[in-house]
Structure formats: structure tokens, C-alpha cells
Amino acid sequence: MQxxxxxxxxxxxxxxxxxxxxxGELTIIRAFYELEVEEENEKIKALSGMPCAALLL
Structure with a gap:
């Protein structure tokens, strides 16, 4: 659902x-989804130490 x-x-x-x-295709899409969420979380984490990080998203 998420x-x-x-x-x-x-x-x-x-x-x-x-x-x-x-x-089978849905399984691959789910794996891509997990990678995409992980990448976005890493980007947010990297920007969290910067001033005005919200402006960079």
C-alpha cells in the first residue's frame, strides 16, 4: 500500500x-521502490547538516 x-x-x-x-514485474518494481526511497533518505540525511536544507530539495 505504501x-x-x-x-x-x-x-x-x-x-x-x-x-x-x-x-514477477511487481517484485522488481518493489525492489526499485526500496532503492529509490533509500536514495532519497540518504540525500535528506546529507542535506540535514547544511543551513536551509529545505531550499535545496
Whole structure:
């Protein structure tokens, strides 16, 4: 559910699309999702020590 919300919010992909994706492909998309979230968290962590980090996002 969280992954569907992420793709709706960030990419504009409707949740109904996820119900039509084959299981194997959905597994890969889930792995990509986890990498994307991890990368974003690392970026936020790196910027957190900078002044006015919110302006850089």
C-alpha cells in the first residue's frame, strides 16, 4: 500500500495500474521502490547538516 501511495504521489501512477502488473514485474518494481526511497533518505540525511536544507530539495 505504501509503495502505491509513493508512486501516486511522486510519479502520478494510479493504484489500479498496480493491480494489473504481473507478480514477477511487481517484485522488481518493489525492489526499485526500496532503492529509490533509500536514495532519497540518504540525500535528506546529507542535506540535514547544511543551513536551509529545505531550499535545496
Amino acid at each position: 509503495m502505491m501511495y509513493w508512486y501516486w504521489k511522486k510519479k502520478g501512477i494510479r493504484p489500479a495500474v498496480f493491480y494489473q502488473i504481473p507478480y
